[in-house]
Amino acid sequence: MSSFTPYTYFQCPCTEASLPNHRNPSQEEPSSSDDDRTFDPRAPRANYSLYPLEHLFYCEDCHQIRCPRCVLDEIVTWYCPNCLFEVPSSSVKAEGNRCTRSCFQCPVCIAPLSVSSLEAPPTGLGYEYAPQNGPFVLNCGYCSWSSKETGIEFEKPNGIFAQLARVKNGGEPILTAKERKKDRERKRDFSGTSAEKEREETPEVEIPREPLDPNEKLDPESQFSNLKAFYQGQLAEASPASALGFTGDYGYGSPGALSRIMGLYTGSTAFDKKVKAKAGTMREAQDALEGLQLTTISEEEEALTKLRTEGWHCTSSASQRAEFLNTNAQFITELRPVAYLLRTKRSKRCRTCRHILSKPESKVSTIRFRIRLVALNYIPSISIKPLQPTSSASSLLQPMRPVQFLLTFKNPLFDSVKVTLATPTKTPGRFASKVTVLCPQFEVGANTDAWDEALREGTGEKRRTKAEASEGQHQAEAGKVWERGRNWVSVVVEVVPASLHIGGPEFLKNEEMKDDEGPLKEDEDVCEIPVFVRVEWEADAAHDESGLGGGGSKEKDVREKRELAYWCVLGVGRIAKV
Amino acid sequence: MSKKSVKGEYIETDTGNKVSRRSQIIGTTNIILGGKTVIQAEVIIRGDLLRTYPTSTAGEKQGNPVAVAIGRYCFFSRGCELRPPGKLYKGQFSHYPLKITDHVFIGPGSIVEAALIGSHVNIGANCVVGKFAIIKDYVRILDGTVVPPNMVIPSFSIVAGRPGRVVGEIAEGEVDGMDLREVYRAVGNH
Numbered sequence: 172m173s174s175f176t177p178y179t180y181f182q183c184p185c186t187e188a189s190l191p192n193h194r195n196p197s198q199e200e201p202s203s204s205d206d207d208r209t210f211d212p213r214a215p216r217a218n219y220s221l222y223p224l225e226h227l228f229y230c231e232d233c234h235q236i237r238c239p240r241c242v243l244d245e246i247v248t249w250y251c252p253n254c255l256f257e258v259p260s261s262s263v264k265a266e267g268n269r270c271t272r273s274c275f276q277c278p279v280c281i282a283p284l285s286v287s288s289l290e291a292p293p294t295g296l297g298y299e300y301a302p303q304n305g306p307f308v309l310n311c312g313y314c315s316w317s318s319k320e321t322g323i324e325f326e327k328p329n330g331i332f333a334q335l336a337r338v339k340n341g342g343e344p345i346l347t348a349k350e351r352k353k354d355r356e357r358k359r360d361f362s363g364t365s366a367e368k369e370r371e372e373t374p375e376v377e378i379p380r381e382p383l384d385p386n387e388k389l390d391p392e393s394q395f396s397n398l399k400a401f402y403q404g405q406l407a408e409a410s411p412a413s414a415l416g417f418t419g420d421y422g423y424g425s426p427g428a429l430s431r432i433m434g435l436y437t438g439s440t441a442f443d444k445k446v447k448a449k450a451g452t453m454r455e456a457q458d459a460l461e462g463l464q465l466t467t468i469s470e471e472e473e474a475l476t477k478l479r480t481e482g483w484h485c486t487s488s489a490s491q492r493a494e495f496l497n498t499n500a501q502f503i504t505e506l507r508p509v510a511y512l513l514r515t516k517r518s519k520r521c522r523t524c525r526h527i528l529s530k531p532e533s534k535v536s537t538i539r540f541r542i543r544l545v546a547l548n549y550i551p552s553i554s555i556k557p558l559q560p561t562s563s564a565s566s567l568l569q570p571m572r573p574v575q576f577l578l579t580f581k582n583p584l585f586d587s588v589k590v591t592l593a594t595p596t597k598t599p600g601r602f603a604s605k606v607t608v609l610c611p612q613f614e615v616g617a618n619t620d621a622w623d624e625a626l627r628e629g630t631g632e633k634r635r636t637k638a639e640a641s642e643g644q645h646q647a648e649a650g651k652v653w654e655r656g657r658n659w660v661s662v663v664v665e666v667v668p669a670s671l672h673i674g675g676p677e678f679l680k681n682e683e684m685k686d687d688e689g690p691l692k693e694d695e696d697v698c699e700i701p702v703f704v705r706v707e708w709e710a711d712a713a714h715d716e717s718g719l720g721g722g723g724s725k726e727k728d729v730r731e732k733r734e735l736a737y738w739c740v741l742g743v744g745r746i747a748k749v
Numbered sequence: 750m751s752k753k754s755v756k757g758e759y760i761e762t763d764t765g766n767k768v769s770r771r772s773q774i775i776g777t778t779n780i781i782l783g784g785k786t787v788i789q790a791e792v793i794i795r796g797d798l799l800r801t802y803p804t805s806t807a808g809e810k811q812g813n814p815v816a817v818a819i820g821r822y823c824f825f826s827r828g829c830e831l832r833p834p835g836k837l838y839k840g841q842f843s844h845y846p847l848k849i850t851d852h853v854f855i856g857p858g859s860i861v862e863a864a865l866i867g868s869h870v871n872i873g874a875n876c877v878v879g880k881f882a883i884i885k886d887y888v889r890i891l892d893g894t895v896v897p898p899n900m901v902i903p904s905f906s907i908v909a910g911r912p913g914r915v916v917g918e919i920a921e922g923e924v925d926g927m928d929l930r931e932v933y934r935a936v937g938n939h
């Protein structure tokens with residue numbers, strides 16, 4: 172079994188309202204103070220409210236802990252995680268959320284693809300300056316997949332995104348959106364459904380293309396654009412002019428669409444009636460030019476033969492299809508390189524008061540923060556270690572054998588704080604371990620800034636207390652702190668681990684055990700202690716308020732009482748199964 | 750504790766590096782150590798894998814060529830290996846320098862062939878960092894990860910898997926904990 176690292180999780184108060192004490196609701200009174208409530212870290216909901224201290228923020232305006240659930244994210248910068256280029260939000264809107272340079276992931280294993288030349292390397296004098304010529308392919312350095320396997324090669328080593336958009340697997344060119352449009356128009360003129368349209372500016376040197384094939388096999392992008400164009404056409408014909416006089420644009424954001432959607436609710440506009448009247452004229456796509464793709468028997472047979480000859484390994488996995496935009500790709504040969512999804516730098520706001528809790532520098536290359544209000548700098552951290560060095564043989568807690576742990580509270584504030592701890596005498600759950608905090612109330616000294624610390628370094632402040640601890644018969648005493656430093660205090664907590672025995676005489680069982688006598692569940696052998704921590708201190712009132720223009724600034728010595736209380740969970744160890 | 754007393758585990762250099770007597774550092778003249786770096790037993794550093802491909806800017810630098818450059822407060826755990834990456838380019842195989850910045854922790858048994866590792870990077874145990882990978886600042890790579898060759902890992906990423914992929918982000922509060930000064934101080938020489 173892997174070793175157990177003790178942990179401390181903090182509960183964000185934002186879940187308090189939605190975390191009723193379901194174990195003994197009779198004792199819960201609506202007006203009861205914090206102290207009467209207990210917290211069960213094993214409750215299914217607790218999973219969503221417990222965080223390591225490092226993941227929490229502190230809102231200086233609400234004077235409260237904030238967790239990832241009660242902050243709002245705001246995008247500061249979009250960037251490609253591979254080439255690290257910043258992408259302006261306007262192009263994200265226009266071109267989508269993927270890198271449009273040359274950054275691709277392997278469709279088989281998601282490792283990055285690199286561009287390499289298929290040409291023999293140059294030789295002779297000055298070979299290192301000779302330019303490398305095409306064709307180029309994308310290669311995976313992890314699983315050795317190559318775009319060559321699917322018949323894709325490139326002329327240039329850069330701008331791969333644009334090049335890839337023009338070539339199908341197998342090397343056939345893809346018609347661009349513009350060419351598609353021309354095709355559709357040609358077809359419409361051909362069938363004569365649309366009247367004389369204004370011709371495109373290009374003087375149409377009509378290259379005689381092969382007649383448009385209504386059963387043409389389309390790539391997913393073309394199919395989508397054809398289908399979209401078809402439905403747009405249908406909508407335009409159904410309602411020639413919307414209430415606001417817009418015709419062409421039938422995107423979801425268009426005013427026409429909006430008034431139609433609103434019509435769904437209000438239900439009685441003239442416009443609405445018109446749509447209803449014309450509804451009968453709508454039809455479905457009929458051929459490839461309108462985005463309809465029919466599956467033919469020969470295709471199915473082809474797929475079956477392929478399965479028979481190449482087997483399971485030639486098919487794509489669900490995760491590969493999920494990564495790839497076309498979820499219809501059945502075979503590995505149908506997969507295409509996946510352009511990198513963009514990543515963001517985000518700032519975080521308090522959901523309650525909207526003040527900024529964290530704001531990174533917008534440039535991709537800088538790692539600094541303009542604002543970073545992390546809980547780590549406001550509330551004492553708690554670290555756990557066993558008081559007696561455990562025998563190397565087993566780090567498991569022995570049932571019914573008392574064991575002592577040192578809880579070290581480190582104060583990040585520049586004011587000294589008073590800490591009060593409360594724990595239930597028995598841990599919640601089926602296996603109730605007994606818990607005693609030997610010193611539930613103590614004061615932790617103020618933090619000093621980094622320069623002071625640097626100067627003091629090596630003066631042996633820590634060492635002295637440690638020496639004190641090790642020499643003489645230092646016994647854990649009730650009501651006394653174990654060890655104390657400048658801004659930290661260690662106290663002892665004693666645990667009598669429960670036996671993991673299921674069954675036994677009825678009178679020994681607690682309520683939970685009577686309810687459920689099933690076998691040991693996952694992590695049920697971990698001894699977790701809920702601790703209610705109350706921190707009280709006095710802070711400069713002027714310091715925390717926005718000091719500018721404050722009328723009371725002459726009373727600099729005004730001190731303000733502060734208090735913060737929250738639940739923590741201490742995971743101290745695994746109990747041995749005997 | 751005078752240095753002449755009983756031989757400790759580490760040789761301490763003038764700049765405060767603690768180098769295990771049981772480490773294998775090959776090609777020391779091609780390795781730069783910024784100071785206060787800990788190199789544990791059985792660590793292998795291949796300073797002998799020098800660049801042989803000519804540099805584009807002629808007469809770039811005098812003095813010793815550098816194969817491995819390491820910053821301050823790095824910690825290389827037992828049995829890890831640092832190798833400059835190599836590749837075939839225009840028909841010639843050559844190694845290229847491996848640069849490691851400050852506060853970089855590399856776990857036991859990991860093999861690193863990156864081109865660049867930024868500052869405050871934590872690489873777990875038994876990882877493989879593939880050739881020419883670029884890891885930016887404040888990145889955590891979980892135990893057993895295989896970072897594929899040429900992968901670029903942006904700042905504040907948590908990477909795991911085979912092949913490695915970004916599975917999470919470093920929280921704002923975790924940044925302070927990635928400083929390795931305390932870790933360096935805790936290394937005794939006995």
Ligand SMILES: [Zn+2]
Pocket residue numbers: 183184185186236237238239240241
């Ligand atoms: Zn919260």
Ligand SMILES: [Zn+2]
Pocket residue numbers: 251252253254255256270271272273274511
């Ligand atoms: Zn990119």
Ligand SMILES: [Zn+2]
Pocket residue numbers: 277278279280281282311312313314315316
């Ligand atoms: Zn691959």
Ligand SMILES: [Zn+2]
Pocket residue numbers: 230231232233234521522523524525526
């Ligand atoms: Zn707030």
